[in-house]
Amino acid sequence: MEELVIESVKLDDERDTLIVLDQTVLPTSESYLDLTTVEGVWEAIYELKVRGAPAIGIAAAYGVYLAVKQEDDSDRTGFIKAFDKAKTYLASSRPPAVNLFWALDRMADRLKKSAENQASVPEMKAALKEEAQKIRDEDEEVCKSIGEHALTLLKPDMGILTHCNAGTVATAKYGTALAPLYLGHEQGYNFRVYADETRPLLQGARLTAWELQKAGIDVTLICDNMASIVMKEQKIQAVLVGCDRVAANGDTANKIGTSGVAIMAKHYGIPFYVCAPMSTIDLECATGEEIEIELRSDEEVTEKWYETRMAPKDVSVYNPAFDVTDHTLITGIVTEKGIVYPDYKTGLKEIFRP
Known part of the structure; x- marks a missing residue:
C-alpha cells in the first residue's frame, strides 16, 4: 500500500494560515486552500471544501485559534470575548455535525481553564494552539483504532x-x-x-x-x-x-x-x-x-x-x-x-x- 500522505487539514502557524484540501474540486484537481480569516474557515466548512465530521472538528479548532491569535496580548477580557464571538460564528456553519460543536466546546473548556489559572493572553493563545493540535493528533489515533x-x-x-x-x-x-x-x-x-x-x-x-x-x-x-x-x-x-x-x-x-x-x-x-x-x-x-x-x-x-x-x-x-x-x-x-x-x-x- 502507498503511504497515506493526504492531509486534508493542516495548520501553518508561521503564516497564520489554515491549509485545507479543497474537496469540491477532487478528483480533477488536488488543490489546497490557504485560509487566513474566520470567514474563510466558515465558508470552507459550509461549502464542503472541508468535510467529514472529524475534519470539520479539526478545521474548527484550528480556525477558532487563528481567529484570536492576533488579538491584543494585554486585553484578557477582550480576548475572551473575541474567542466567544468566533466560536459562535463557526458553530453556525454546519448544524448537524456534532464534531463541530464538540471541538469548539473543547477549545472553550481549555480557554476557561487557562483563564481560571490567571494565564496571560499569550499563554491562553499557546493553550488553544496546543489543544487544537491534540484534537488533530488524537483523531488519527482514533481512526486507526x-x-x-x-x-x-x-x-x-x-x-x-x-x-x-x-x-x-x-x-x-x-x-x-x-x-x-x-x-x-x-x-x-x-x-x-x-x-x-x-x-x-x-x-x-x-x-x-x-x-x-x-x-x-x-x-x-x-x-x-x-x-x-x-x-x-x-x-x-x-x-x-x-x-x-x-x-x-x-x-x-x-x-x-x-x-x-x-x-x-x-x-x-x-x-x-x-x-x-x-x-x-x-x-x-x-x-x-x-x-x-x-x-x-x-x-x-x-x-x-x-x-x-x-x-x-x-x-x-x-x-x-x-x-x-x-x-x-x-x-x-x-x-x-x-x-x-x-x-x-x-x-x-x-x-x-x-
Missing part, C-alpha cells in the same frame, strides 16, 4: 459497500469507515470495494473512489440506485459507513441516502456497520428525531455537475443533506473503544464509562 476494531468483523476477499466518504480526506488520517479497508489492504485482505457515487454532491465518486484507487485498493464505482442489484448478486458481504451524529438510542445521521442503503442491507441479510468516533455520539440527543437536517441549495441537484442545466427551470427541489438511519437497521456501531451492539441505549452509555 476504529479500523482495527472494524477489521475484526471482516474476512479476506469480502465485497464491501460504502456510501459517501468516510476516508482519510474526511479525517486526520485513515478515515473511519475506510480505516479497516486501509488496514486490511496492508495485511493482504484483498477487499473488493463498491463505492456509491452519493448524489447530489458525489462524495463517493469524487472522493472515496479517488483515495482508494490512489492507495491501490480494488474499488468499483456504482450509482446510488445500483446498490440493490449488487447486493442481490451477492457481491456485498458487509456495508461500512461513517456518520455525523449518533443519538442515544443508536439512530445515526449521515449523508443522504445512507438510510436507504441500510434498508436494502436489512432486506438482503447483509450486516450494516456504522463507524463512529465517540466524539460523534451525542447522549443528550435522545433519538434521531431531534437531529436537525440541513437543507441545501437547489443548484446542487439541478445543475452543479452538468455543463447545462438538466432540470426544468423553476422546478421545485427538495435537497436534504442528511438522513437518519434507524437504530433497528444497524448491526453494530464501531468506536475507538470497541464495537457496540444493541441495545444501543445501554451499550452507548457503557462505552463512556472509565
Whole structure:
C-alpha cells in the first residue's frame, strides 16, 4: 500500500494560515486552500471544501485559534470575548455535525481553564494552539483504532459497500469507515470495494473512489440506485459507513441516502456497520428525531455537475443533506473503544464509562 500522505487539514502557524484540501474540486484537481480569516474557515466548512465530521472538528479548532491569535496580548477580557464571538460564528456553519460543536466546546473548556489559572493572553493563545493540535493528533489515533476494531468483523476477499466518504480526506488520517479497508489492504485482505457515487454532491465518486484507487485498493464505482442489484448478486458481504451524529438510542445521521442503503442491507441479510468516533455520539440527543437536517441549495441537484442545466427551470427541489438511519437497521456501531451492539441505549452509555 502507498503511504497515506493526504492531509486534508493542516495548520501553518508561521503564516497564520489554515491549509485545507479543497474537496469540491477532487478528483480533477488536488488543490489546497490557504485560509487566513474566520470567514474563510466558515465558508470552507459550509461549502464542503472541508468535510467529514472529524475534519470539520479539526478545521474548527484550528480556525477558532487563528481567529484570536492576533488579538491584543494585554486585553484578557477582550480576548475572551473575541474567542466567544468566533466560536459562535463557526458553530453556525454546519448544524448537524456534532464534531463541530464538540471541538469548539473543547477549545472553550481549555480557554476557561487557562483563564481560571490567571494565564496571560499569550499563554491562553499557546493553550488553544496546543489543544487544537491534540484534537488533530488524537483523531488519527482514533481512526486507526476504529479500523482495527472494524477489521475484526471482516474476512479476506469480502465485497464491501460504502456510501459517501468516510476516508482519510474526511479525517486526520485513515478515515473511519475506510480505516479497516486501509488496514486490511496492508495485511493482504484483498477487499473488493463498491463505492456509491452519493448524489447530489458525489462524495463517493469524487472522493472515496479517488483515495482508494490512489492507495491501490480494488474499488468499483456504482450509482446510488445500483446498490440493490449488487447486493442481490451477492457481491456485498458487509456495508461500512461513517456518520455525523449518533443519538442515544443508536439512530445515526449521515449523508443522504445512507438510510436507504441500510434498508436494502436489512432486506438482503447483509450486516450494516456504522463507524463512529465517540466524539460523534451525542447522549443528550435522545433519538434521531431531534437531529436537525440541513437543507441545501437547489443548484446542487439541478445543475452543479452538468455543463447545462438538466432540470426544468423553476422546478421545485427538495435537497436534504442528511438522513437518519434507524437504530433497528444497524448491526453494530464501531468506536475507538470497541464495537457496540444493541441495545444501543445501554451499550452507548457503557462505552463512556472509565
